[in-house]
Amino acid sequence: MSREATTGAIENIDLKDSPPVSKAESILAAAKRSFLAAGFGAVSMDTIAREAGVSKATVYAHFDGKEELFGAVIERECERYFARFSVSELDPCDVRASLMVLGRRFLELLLSPDALALHRIILAEVTRFPVLGEVFWRAGPERERAQIEAFLKRAIASGTLTPADTRLAAEQFVALIRGDVQLRHLLRLDADADRRGIGAAVDDAVATFLRAFERRNGTSAI
Numbered sequence: 001m002s003r004e005a006t007t008g009a010i011e012n013i014d015l016k017d018s019p020p021v022s023k024a025e026s027i028l029a030a031a032k033r034s035f036l037a038a039g040f041g042a043v044s045m046d047t048i049a050r051e052a053g054v055s056k057a058t059v060y061a062h063f064d065g066k067e068e069l070f071g072a073v074i075e076r077e078c079e080r081y082f083a084r085f086s087v088s089e090l091d092p093c094d095v096r097a098s099l100m101v102l103g104r105r106f107l108e109l110l111l112s113p114d115a116l117a118l119h120r121i122i123l124a125e126v127t128r129f130p131v132l133g134e135v136f137w138r139a140g141p142e143r144e145r146a147q148i149e150a151f152l153k154r155a156i157a158s159g160t161l162t163p164a165d166t167r168l169a170a171e172q173f174v175a176l177i178r179g180d181v182q183l184r185h186l187l188r189l190d191a192d193a194d195r196r197g198i199g200a201a202v203d204d205a206v207a208t209f210l211r212a213f214e215r216r217n218g219t220s221a222i
Helices: 003-017 023-038 045-052 056-062 066-082 095-110 113-125 131-139 141-158 166-178 181-186 195-213
Strands: none
Touching: 023 045, 023 056, 023 066, 023 113, 045 056, 045 066, 066 095, 066 113, 066 131, 066 141, 095 113, 095 141, 095 166, 095 181, 095 195, 113 131, 113 181, 131 141, 141 166, 166 195
């Protein structure tokens, strides 16, 4: 069989075997493109329906409104960066390695172009649309904080960490990871983050966190 024929056969198999994209996924993708192109206020459900190639009734059959769609877009961005591993699978006994994974995934998410663009939309439009603040918080920062806190509780149970307030410790971990790197990128003061820069920032943040909360020789590091 010729190379061209083989390639065609492979392409036909791929097309045939690929699962169809659901209407909900098509709507989410269309909403993301629309929000990133025009912001939140300028986008209507009609716009999203046209972009997705479905009726407005179909959009409402899957999502109650534009705010819910915006939250779903943010949730999906978070899932993209945390889907490659499960927090429950991280080893609480190897706390440094696990925190490095958590921190790296979190900072990669924060500095991704789409996440930065969505964050800028929030900052620009939350005054006109106050509900966006709560939608964003629940779908993004609060969701990821809960995942980090869940790991910290497991680490405490295993005897490797000692924070008394796991929610506060999770917030402090997030603050250490974010540093001022995210703000510099939001303000377009930095070029695209390279992997070495992300790794160094996460390593320093994890080291600082462990100096405060890692259990050593049966006692807290504090």
